[in-house]
Amino acid sequence: MDQIITLLANELGEKELYVAAVVKLLDEGNTIPFIARYRKELHGGMDDGKLRTLNERLSALRNLEKRREEVLGAIEAQGALTEELRAAIASASTLSEVEDLYLPFRPKRRTRASMAREKGLEPLALRLLAQEKDEPAPDVLAVDYVNSELGVATVEEALAGASDIIAETVSDSADARKMLRDRLMRFARLQSEQAKDADSVYRLYYEFSQTLCKLQGHQILAINRGEKEGWLKVRVDVPDAEVLPQLVRMFVIPGRSASDFVRAAVEDSWQRLLQPSMEREMRGALTDSASDGAIHNFALNLKPLLLQPPVRNKVTLGFDPGYRMGCKLAVVDGTGKVLDTAVIYPTAPARKVAEAKAVMDRLIRRHGIETIAIGNGTASRESEQFVAEVLRDHPGVSYMVVSEAGASVYSASALAAEEFPEYDVNLRSAVSIARRMQDPLAELVKIDPKAIGVGQYQHDMPQARLSEALEGVVEDCVYAVGADLNTASPALLGYIAGLTKATA
Template identity: 40%
Template structure:
């Protein structure tokens, strides 16, 4: 395992290195996050599902980032264009988008206005213009007029296309402008002409704007839906003059040079045609990712509440979660789903093939009976699919549910008669299979 990545995760999440390594080993063995959180607490130091999931996410991202860095370095090196400074910058990048920005100038490009201009031999003219000399640009451009370049204007235009793409490919410019767009940009939506929104579901977005830094995730998803349904148009807006001024300050070294006016035109073209659309896509993609992450989180919270609702209205419930080594966990909830008491009993051997004393069985019987009497339990919920405890009943009315490991009820409630004093437990080895079969048969007859 990459020790540097583990160290970064340790620092970011404030979790011990040993815990992180244990989690990653368990995941590598094919264990699921819920399984690790529930049954491997001794290995993870009691980490919950959210912590384990965060370790997994950061590990995956860091590995993908490292793989992409190595691939980019290799691709640039194959072209013979890798310098020690560029390699250091790539290795220092903290995000995938930063790596892509650094790789952009070296990518195999499709046919563009700039590549066409380069093919016509106008790269030297573009380089000369970027030197900001005091010589006449048109006089210099005249040297490049030939059978492929018809006149001076076409030569200068081609050079500007090359300069525009050069500006767009600069990773530092993109990084600064992206940060500025996140900090100061606005998400703006407007209704389309002839849009049909019969129920006015998206009425609030007909003419809407909100800061990129403040827009709530659920609004992002609603805007995306409205756009997909062709009801609104969406754009991320930032003061173009401000962006232009930033680029001019960084690029133009001599404002009195005859080249300066053409460089300004190239900057405007680069911003409008190349940089801005790309940054807008990046920002919207990031916003969508955040929206989807929150949607999943909210869904999990709502689902958790739904699953933890009282299974029967107006009943006190006893839940039993069986296990060998750690014992059968007991939990009593009231009519509103509030936890009243928890406990653990050991009605069977702790390991397969182990032994169990009569005293241990009796203690389990006593503890369970006391819990039922104390809280006047009306329904017991028993997890099936594990070799666990079975309940034999005789004369007292007692309702219980058998539920699967997935949490779904696989057997409806069964009404049995039994006296509480006769409530006792036996191991699955002796009676659980027969008991389940009897439960199924009785339920089917009903």
């Protein structure tokens, strides 16, 4: 634990005393906003952002430590744990490094190398890989390992088995994988091409090629989705000249009798084992990195939307535009209480403009409407033109186009049904649009943050990580703005420290 505190302090540029205090507070169940605002004296005034970074890194480092202990235990149970290996695992700074060190000891399915070991060929493989000076030629060494009872009938079969063992040894090498990771990121290219003879939204990637280290997050996520939907064929193009010579140098001692044999085994390891494995790993790492960036951008975009200035204490008309199903209207008072609802058809195909205008005039006069919130979805432009025409006769009334992202999701939710059991789903959407103009934060907290529509490829990201990040943003915003206990909804109160969704 002390090592984790030290690492976090160095990464964040904070005193270990402050970091340790925050870790203790988090372990006790305190929320980030609570720690940021009411325990400043314990952490030197770290802001919400730094505290969340600390919390994320704390979780990652604890997961690393847990996996490290699991790996050490598994290797020790096999009786294969040396002090050198223990030190290497203890100093590994990433999960991939720990997994690389564990790879030679991980239980494997039956492989060509494992079958060769069962035939007693491992001593031959180790002797050939050692490439000692003045050793006999490989075919001479292999004679002693021919054993028909074990299934090794010829020298060639003995050498083939030894080659398989060497290939797997190379593939399991942590140093080799670390080198390849670096070389692939610098020199390999991600290539995509058209898979279906038709146009699609993925046309930009029909003839696409880019070095892995230069790929943008949105490109990775788009290519992944295009491949998943069957529009793209994707592969990682690795220039052998940039990786194979370095790999050979790691294992081959020039000028020895077994040099050519080991070189051939290394090349086989690259082509058959390492290249497919490393390509999968690199694509996974790229996707993880792209997802992290997308989640970060999603959170950045969500915050200003939640913190839009409210238009409080005004009688508001929520206008949910539409075509065939009409435009849904909902009038709410200054506290968000629903006063009236209606459906009008000023847009195509009905175009009942005069009738719709009469309904609008009646609602404005009856309820003293002061402002109109128009959803920015389907038929928004035509609806805005219609509202502007209506308001020529009502100069004291203003309108604003607001985002209706997530309104339909909310209107069909159990929360909306509980709040407005007497209203149709479409009318609930109009109420939500009106209320999100009056108090954006109070209304938007009722909607799953992923449905608010301020990010890309949210359905392709790890949903747990995305939800955790977005809920953290909502929590920060609720604490920044505060909540009126007299008017706040249970959804809003659920983000307050000390309250749960149930108690709220």
